[in-house]
Amino acid sequence: QVQLVESGGGLVQAGGSLRLSCVASGRTFNIYTMGWLRQAPGKEREFVAAISWRGTGTYYADSLKGRFTISRDNARNTIYLQMNSLTFEDTAVYYCAASTEVAASDVGGYGYWGQGTQVTVSS
Numbered sequence: 271q272v273q274l275v276e277s278g279g280g281l282v283q284a285g286g287s288l289r290l291s292c293v294a295s296g297r298t299f300n301i302y303t304m305g306w307l308r309q310a311p312g313k314e315r316e317f318v319a320a321i322s323w324r325g326t327g328t329y330y331a332d333s334l335k336g337r338f339t340i341s342r343d344n345a346r347n348t349i350y351l352q353m354n355s356l357t358f359e360d361t362a363v364y365y366c367a368a369s370t371e372v373a374a375s376d377v378g379g380y381g382y383w384g385q386g387t388q389v390t391v392s393s
Contacts, residue, residue, distance in 0.1 A: 272296045272382040274366045279387030282356055286391075290351040292366030292384060298323075298347055303369045306340060306351045307377055308362035308389075317375040318364070321349060329374045358393040 278290040294301065305320035319340040320329040328340055339352040353360065366384040373379030 272298060272301060272368050274368060274382055274384035276364065276366045276384045276387040279364060279389045281390045281392060284357055284391055284393050286356055287352070287354045288356065288389060290353070290364055290366075290387060290389075292349050292351075294347045294349075294368060300370045301368045302371055303373045303379075304342065304349045305367045305369070305373060305380060306338075306349075306364060307367055307380070308360075308364045309386075310359075310362040313362075315365070315377055317377055319351060320374045323368075331375070353389070356389075356391045358391050360389060361391045362389060363387065364389050 273295045274292055276292045282288050301323040303320050304323055306318040307315050308318050309315040317331050321340045321342050337355050342349045363386040365386045367380035368382040369380045
């Protein structure tokens with residue numbers, strides 16, 4: 271099993287920035303990909319960004335490239351999501367997720383999920 275705990279969400283004004291963190295514990299040696307996904311009220315969960323746990327690959331939703339950056343610190347078993355130039359449309363619950371396979375943008379490919387952290391952008 272893999273446990274994931276997110277932090278860093280909150281309320282921010284439009285144009286501002288936030289950095290989310292996700293700490294992984296448990297059987298982390300099984301992880302292949304870590305990702306961030308989000309779900310806005312009334313909408314389906316959608317892919318935001320993903321990163322290879324041991325390699326160099328990063329993947330982004332096309333609409334978020336240039337504003338969001340995913341990174342990792344393997345020594346701390348932690349991934350981050352730096353979010354800049356936030357807009358009201360970025361308001362959502364952000365979830366950290368892990369996959370033991372190549373999941374990237376496939377929401378259904380993630381087998382482990384955190385509890386989510388709320389990001390609210392005021393316009």
